[in-house]
Amino acid sequence: MRIDVRQICFIMFAYTAATKLLMYPTILSQLCGRDLLFSAAISFLIEGIAVWTVAYLCSRTDKTFFQLLQGTLGNVGARIIFGFFAVFFFLAAIIPVFEQEQYVHNIFYDTIPSIGVFLPFFIFAAYAAGKRLTNIGRCADICFPIFLVSIVFLLAMAFPEVQWDDFLPVLKTPATKILRGVSGTALNFFEPCWLLMFMGRFKYKKGDAARITFSYAGGAAAVLLFLTVFYGMYGAVATSRTFAVARMSLFFPAIETLGRIDIILLLALEIVMLFAVVLNIQLATQCISDCAGWGNLKIISVIVNTAMLLILVFTESIYNSIHLVYYKWAWIAVIIFTVLIPILAWALKRRNTNEKQ
Numbered sequence: 188m189r190i191d192v193r194q195i196c197f198i199m200f201a202y203t204a205a206t207k208l209l210m211y212p213t214i215l216s217q218l219c220g221r222d223l224l225f226s227a228a229i230s231f232l233i234e235g236i237a238v239w240t241v242a243y244l245c246s247r248t249d250k251t252f253f254q255l256l257q258g259t260l261g262n263v264g265a266r267i268i269f270g271f272f273a274v275f276f277f278l279a280a281i282i283p284v285f286e287q288e289q290y291v292h293n294i295f296y297d298t299i300p301s302i303g304v305f306l307p308f309f310i311f312a313a314y315a316a317g318k319r320l321t322n323i324g325r326c327a328d329i330c331f332p333i334f335l336v337s338i339v340f341l342l343a344m345a346f347p348e349v350q351w352d353d354f355l356p357v358l359k360t361p362a363t364k365i366l367r368g369v370s371g372t373a374l375n376f377f378e379p380c381w382l383l384m385f386m387g388r389f390k391y392k393k394g395d396a397a398r399i400t401f402s403y404a405g406g407a408a409a410v411l412l413f414l415t416v417f418y419g420m421y422g423a424v425a426t427s428r429t430f431a432v433a434r435m436s437l438f439f440p441a442i443e444t445l446g447r448i449d450i451i452l453l454l455a456l457e458i459v460m461l462f463a464v465v466l467n468i469q470l471a472t473q474c475i476s477d478c479a480g481w482g483n484l485k486i487i488s489v490i491v492n493t494a495m496l497l498i499l500v501f502t503e504s505i506y507n508s509i510h511l512v513y514y515k516w517a518w519i520a521v522i523i524f525t526v527l528i529p530i531l532a533w534a535l536k537r538r539n540t541n542e543k544q
Contacts, residue, residue: 190389194324196402197331202463203406208432209286211375212417216425219368222360226368231407237379237529238403242396251387255535270478275524276471283464294433309492316469317488330459337456345435349419373518379525
């Protein structure tokens with residue numbers, strides 16, 4: 188079950204950015220106004236440190252995270268921890284799936300379609316999540332160039348419309364609001380957990396920790412650039428501009444002559460966003476398998492995706508309430524699973540033997 192470091196770098200770059208292009212800019216602008224870039228930078232800095240911590244830990248041991256837990260907490264303790272991770276990945280996927288469903292309905296259809304239109308996503312997710320983790324790497328090889336081309340052209344089409352004075356005056360937003368932007372959008376940051384699950388599944392070479400961390404920084408830079416274009420275009424009305432990634436290119440002058448040529452780019456970008464959303468579902472499936480000691484990923488994947496489909500069907504009418512709860516309290520789980528546990532993993536390493544010298 189080996190993944191190439193190159194593929195992990197692609198995931199850290201493309202998936203990091205792709206998961207933050209829908210509602211994240213809108214919510215961040217609601218919380219922080221014109222200083223949303225500072226809030227985003229703080230979030231990326233905190234998570235970037237956690238990513239480096241896990242990446243550097245991989246240079247000190249060949250063991251998987253589950254094996255590290257086994258060596259310290261025993262088999263039962265390791266399974267319990269992975270059970271919690273399974274719940275975390277599952278819950279972390281719910282809001283992105285909701286956002287994807289609304290995005291697809293709003294952007295790619297002229298009328299409001301039934302929820303059945305989104306059903307193929309769960310078929311795709313059940314198939315992808317039933318594969319071994321090596322499949323994630325192969326998908327990343329395809330998604331990275333697609334993402335890079337799509338986001339570059341979309342930003343290039345929108346960049347001339349940026350009004351830089353919308354960011355003035357700088358840092359007049361109270362610090363409490365900027366920090367609220369960090370906590371209120373915390374659920375968009377779970378990359379260190381991805382890397383924890385990849386531990387021991389790739390052959391570490393000298394300098395790989397830096398490569399992985401810089402790849403994450405590249406994804407962060409892409410998001411910061413997108414936020415700059417987003418707020419520079421919409422300014423004070425950015426708080427009401429949902430799914431702006433699909434609308435910013437409409438200001439490109441050639442659209443009036445050539446038609447919606449940006450739709451090709453948006454469809455290509457949607458492929459990457461779907462794979463990024465499925466990654467959390469796939470990791471939840473893998474964690475359940477490790478927790479239960481049951482290796483039939485296909486059946487587990489069907490169960491997980493069926494549960495998510497039922498949640499989508501029966502809670503769609505109260506989505507706003509669920510969204511509010513997530514963005515008010517999810518930062519606690521994110522701090523525990525994406526910051527504290529990656530740092531504490533070093534203590535697990537010290538208590539295990541046979542690590543790399």
